[in-house]
Amino acid sequence: MPHVEWRGGTCRVKWWTGETLPNGRKRYESKGGFTDEDLALQHGMDMEYEVRHGVNITNRDGAMPMPEWLDAWYGSLELAHRSMVNYESVIRVHIKPFFARRAVGEVGIMDHRAFKKHLKAVLPSENSRKAVLGVFSMAMDDAVSAGLRKTSPVERHRRRGKYTKKKRERKKDMAVEAVEALARNAHTVFGPAGYVLMWTMACTGMRPAELYGLTREYCYPSWPGSDLRTDPEEADRYAEDMVRYGKGDGLMPAIRVERQVQYEDGGLQFFPPKYESYRTLVVPPFLAEMLERLLKEHESSWVFPSISGGNLRSANFDHKYWRPIADGAKENEGPRRPGERLALPEVPTFTGKRLYLVRHGAKAWLDEDGHSRFAVESRMGHEVPGVEGVYSSVTVPMERAIMKSLQERWESLPGRLGDAVWS
Known part of the structure; x- marks a missing residue:
């Protein structure tokens, strides 16, 4: 039974917490400030009810900073x-x-x-x-x-207050001309690797950290023969990859997304791709040719090395490289590969916008071309929910259709930089 006692003009109530101290005595808690003895007693009885039913929060637990x-x-x-x-x-x-x-x-x-x-x-x-x-x-x-409080203070599904419509990021359609303009600016900034990187992102929808972490072992023309094969449970996939992808008659050129690079403990480390979205991305013939030639042009283990030959993540690509590529830059402004000081024209579609929107544009291209929803979402590294995700699979005809539509976009582009990329 709770105990009520008066102190000055107010009273307090004490109740047993259900706990015993190391010396064998019962541990009590109290609450003061009551001016009505009946209300104080009722509060104490409520606390003892919660103790009996295991739903009480002790003052000690609730007081954790x-x-x-x-x-x-x-x-x-x-x-x-x-x-x-x-x-x-x-x-x-x-x-x-x-x-x-x-x-x-x-x-x-x-x-x-x-x-x-x-x-x-x-x-x-x-x-x-x-x-x-x-x-x-x-x-x-x-x-x-954890028993530190009874309910969360977070309001959910609250319908009171002023309605505010959610703002969506304004995006423009990504034309092949815009991608070519980005690629040309990137070529000025860090050479052939920049040109090919922009077209790779536009054609594959790879996330930036996946592109930064792409190494020769997982890129055409070496992959899948050069696959590191670190997971013994993937033996069946490794075997299937060898008869489906690669360089040669009947095989499809492809990139394998197996990892991304992020900083940890002050240095770059490999991590699984976001949401563990391991996937194989077929590439159109024009991009396959550029990737093969690019890897012959340099000796870095990174497919897309920075100006200094290091990793683009270390170079702070988004700030130092992407902003001049998208927004334009004066002749002597921003990073440039050795001997290159040309001014960069802005690319209106991407001025002031995120690099990630090139990935968004890659999905829009596939949607416009009417490809299978499952094939598109899988290519973007997204999980498809429900029965569709369980029963569907990406077939060879689906992948060839993607290669064909991307190749057609490239061929529709007048005035491509072409062999000048390598000069």
């Missing part, structure tokens, strides 16, 4: 490398500073609203705000599961 909980929560996660890096940054830069002086059990709905308002002031990107709030929501859900 938010920074301490966030550190423990992050340490318990086992996610892909890129996700771990992003979560750590979100927690360190945004969540910890805002809730630094709060306990886990103190954070309420109004705090969540205040946090959202704060993020809106410091993060102009809606996607960035969503990412931060997503991590916060998961941490609070797990705090409930």
Whole structure:
């Protein structure tokens, strides 16, 4: 039975937590500030009810500081490398500073609203705000599961307040002329590797980190004969690849996406592709010829080396290379391969836009050409849900149709750079 006692003008109630101290005595908790003895007693009875039914949250658990909980929560996660890096940054830069002086059990709905308002002031990107709030929501859900609080303070499916239509990134159609313009600028910046890289991204839809991490072993014309074959469970696929892809009569030229490069512990490391989207990407004849010639032109293990011969990820490609390639640059502005100082014209389709939109354009091309949805999504490294994903497969005719339509786009392009790429 709870015990009520008066102290000055208010009373407090004490109740047994169901726990026993090391010395054998019962551990009690209390709450004060009541001015009505009956209300205090009712609160104590409610607490004892929760103890009996195993749903109580002790004051001690709820008092865990938010920074301490966030550190423990992050340490318990086992996610892909890129996700771990992003979560750590979100927690360190945004969540910890805002809730630094709060306990886990103190954070309420109004705090969540205040946090959202704060993020809106410091993060102009809606996607960035969503990412931060997503991590916060998961941490609070797990705090409930860990018995640190009864419910999450995160509001879901709330219909109150002003309706705001979601903004979508404005994109322009990706014409072959725009890709050629990007490729020409990239050629000026870092030579044949730049030209071929742009056309490879436009024709395969590979993610930037997958392109940066592409090595000779997984690129035409060496692959699949040069496949490192690190997974013994993939023996059947290795055998099938040898009779389906490669250089020679009846074989289809292809690139194998097996890894990407990311930074870890201050250095570049190989990681599985995003969502473990291992896949084989057939390439059209014109691109196969360019890849073969490019690999004869340099000795780097990277298919697309930087100006210095290193990895494009280390060169900060998005900032140093992509911005001049897409936005244009003056004659003596930005990086250039040795002896090359030409000005770069802007490419209006991509001015101020992300490199990733070339990948988006690659998918749009396949959609425009009417290819199988399963073949397109598989090529992009996406999982196809439901029965379609279970029963469908990418067939040889599907792959040949993709090669044919991409080759036709290339051949429709007037004034291609052609052999001048290698001069």
